[in-house]
Each structure stands twice: as C-alpha cells, then as structure tokens.
Amino acid sequence: MAEPTNWQGKRGYLISPMPGWSGYEIFCDEGTVIGGTDLAPSPLGYLTSAIAFCMLTHITGYLARNPLKIKRIKVEMRGEFWSSLGVAGDGGQGAGGCDAFTCAVIIDSDEPEEKIIHLTEVCRKACMAFETVAKAVPTSTTLVLNGTARPIGLAAG
Numbered sequence: 001m002a003e004p005t006n007w008q009g010k011r012g013y014l015i016s017p018m019p020g021w022s023g024y025e026i027f028c029d030e031g032t033v034i035g036g037t038d039l040a041p042s043p044l045g046y047l048t049s050a051i052a053f054c055m056l057t058h059i060t061g062y063l064a065r066n067p068l069k070i071k072r073i074k075v076e077m078r079g080e081f082w083s084s085l086g087v088a089g090d091g092g093q094g095a096g097g098c099d100a101f102t103c104a105v106i107i108d109s110d111e112p113e114e115k116i117i118h119l120t121e122v123c124r125k126a127c128m129a130f131e132t133v134a135k136a137v138p139t140s141t142t143l144v145l146n147g148t149a150r151p152i153g154l155a156a157g
Contacts, residue, residue: 002028008036010043044081048101052077054129055103062123068115071108078102101133 002012008030015023028043030036041049052075059073079101084094105120124130141152 006037008034009040044079048077048079051101051103051127051129051133055105055123055127058123058126059105059119062119066119068111068119069109070111072106074106076104076106098133101130103130 083096
C-alpha cells in the first residue's frame with residue numbers, strides 16, 4: 001500500500017507475502033528536477049535495487065549450501081528507463097518504459113571459473129525479481145472509486 005505524503009513524497013507499507021515475516025514502513029521521493037525533495041530513493045531506484053537484493057539473496061543462499069571461497073561479491077543493476085513528455089489530455093504524464101535491465105555479478109575468488117559460472121547461472125534462474133521483469137508478466141489495474149471496483153484497461157504495446 002502506498003500513499004502520498006507531499007508533492008512527490010510517498011509512504012509505503014510493505015506487508016510480507018510470507019507468513020511470519022515482518023512488514024515495514026518505507027518512504028519514497030523523486031528528484032528535485034520533477035518537484036521532489038530527493039530525501040528518499042525513487043520508485044525506479046527501489047525497483048532496480050530490489051532485483052539486485054533478490055539476486056544477492058540467491059547467491060548467499062547458494063553459498064550457504066555449497067561453500068566456495070569467495071573474497072568479494074557485488075551485484076550492479078542498471079535499468080534503462082525512459083519517459084516521454086506529456087501531451088494535452090494525459091495530464092502531462094506522457095509514456096514511459098524500460099528498454100533493458102543489465103546485471104553485473106562481480107565476484108573475486110580463486111575458485112575454478114566453471115564453479116563461479118555455475119553459481120551465477122543457477123542464481124540468475126532462481127531470482128524471482130529478475131524473472132519477473134525478464135518475462136514481462138501480465139498485469140492488471142483496478143480502480144476502486146467510492147467503494148466500487150472497476151477494471152482499467154490499457155491498450156497493448
């Protein structure tokens with residue numbers, strides 16, 4: 001659940017989909033160039049970080065079960081996001097999207113290369129966040145206006 005706190009600020013409440021896991025309150029903002037205060041990560045910053053965090057979860061989980069001598073691990077994610085300028089009739093929002101996500105798994109290790117390649121391949125396939133964007137899962141939007149739910153459709157492509 002998310003709600004605005006000021007012009008571009010937002011407060012979110014994360015409720016875990018897994019029983020027994022905690023929920024959290026988080027904050028989000030935009031850069032000053034679009035009217036934010038730049039006091040918290042942007043929505044796209046959270047999205048990109050979430051994929052990197054998920055990948056690291058799988059890497060550390062793999063290493064807990066299959067110990068390898070690793071000196072350093074780092075995951076760098078980059079989203080190639082774009083946005084067009086708004087036009088009359090769309091409330092100044094325009095269109096937006098992402099052309100690609102790139103992931104660099106940086107590992108320093110004296111282990112054989114094939115073991116590190118295997119680790120990376122297995123964890124990439126297991127990473128639910130990466131697979132979500134890679135497979136462009138179907139989405140839906142529902143507007144609940146004055147207590148009445150109404151599906152909102154978007155034109156394809």
